[in-house]
């Protein structure tokens with residue numbers, strides 16, 4: 001049932017029998033709501049938009065658990081929720097949650113890794129191909145009825161074979177993107193805090209390099225680090241200045257890892273050939289210059305948006321939440337120190 005106003009409704013059949021109270025901040029799939037409802041009193045925010053701050057604070061006041069998606073749970077919100085014991089984030093990135101504030105209150109935080117890895121790597125590679133082969137420009141050209149004759153020298157792009165794919169972050173999604181790059185005959189470089197086991201480097205034909213080498217040698221730089229205080233603006237003016245003017249930057253991680261103003265400057269100055277972006281520093285606001293650039297492919301933060309993946313994410317978040325309430329260790333704990 002589509003609703004066009006913000007409200008928080010009890011899920012049908014919920015009984016108020018002293019079971020844990022749970023808030024789900026989005027109208028996720030009914031299978032996942034049903035699973036949680038078997039054990040908890042569930043309230044679902046029925047509009048597929050971030051809950052307004054005041055409504056979120058109010059709704060959090062008496063809950064034992066929350067399954068957030070696309071809402072910020074800062075210290076202020078967390079401290080309002082005096083009964084809160086579990087935050088089962090529906091997503092792998094948890095930069096929306098103040099984990100330190102949770103630790104102080106011994107609130108368990110979980111996330112949904114693995115289940116969204118392939119979908120997000122698919123989108124990273126979609127953006128690489130779309131930017132390299134100028135898919136959006138070509139599509140507009142045809143739709144706008146500008147295509148009157150075939151031309152030899154027209155919409156030339158860049159091919160994959162033999163090009164260097166640089167992966168900034170080489171965890172689950174970085175490695176899954178490398179696997180795709182390998183299939184396309186690319187040379188793979190990666191930089192992360194730690195080197196992965198040699199067996200993985202061998203399997204993916206990926207070479208560990210320092211950050212500067214990654215930036216200097218990449219034809220495609222794909223970002224796969226989480227957003228943390230260390231990675232915020234990890235790619236800014238000086239980093240972009242090291243890159244080849246023919247290189248493309250792809251970001252399916254978090255917008256603020258790249259300083260958007262510096263990216264725009266580099267693109268406008270022709271010091272970078274293009275970009276493929278799923279995430280933005282001030283999303284849903286996008287830098288006005290990016291909107292006008294033909295060499296940039298833009299997507300509205302849909303890395304994990306496939307039917308299969310979104311269902312797996314909702315069910316995994318529900319599984320994490322229920323494990324915590326049933327006194328078992330959830331499969332995906334972010335702050336295990338709380339369990340000690």
Ligand code: NAP
Nearest residue numbers: 093169170171172173192193194225226230252253303304
């Ligand atoms: P992951 O498996 O934890 O991998 C993260 C990688 O980043 C690891 O290689 C890690 O290295 C590295 N890293 C962390 N901090 C670093 C630092 N300060 N400097 C250099 N490298 C650092 O995470 P994942 O599952 O691949 O997900 C990555 C991110 O993608 C998520 O955090 C999320 O924000 C984003 N994401 C976005 C979408 C979307 O819709 N667009 C969907 C899914 C995920 P170490 O192992 O050495 O720490």
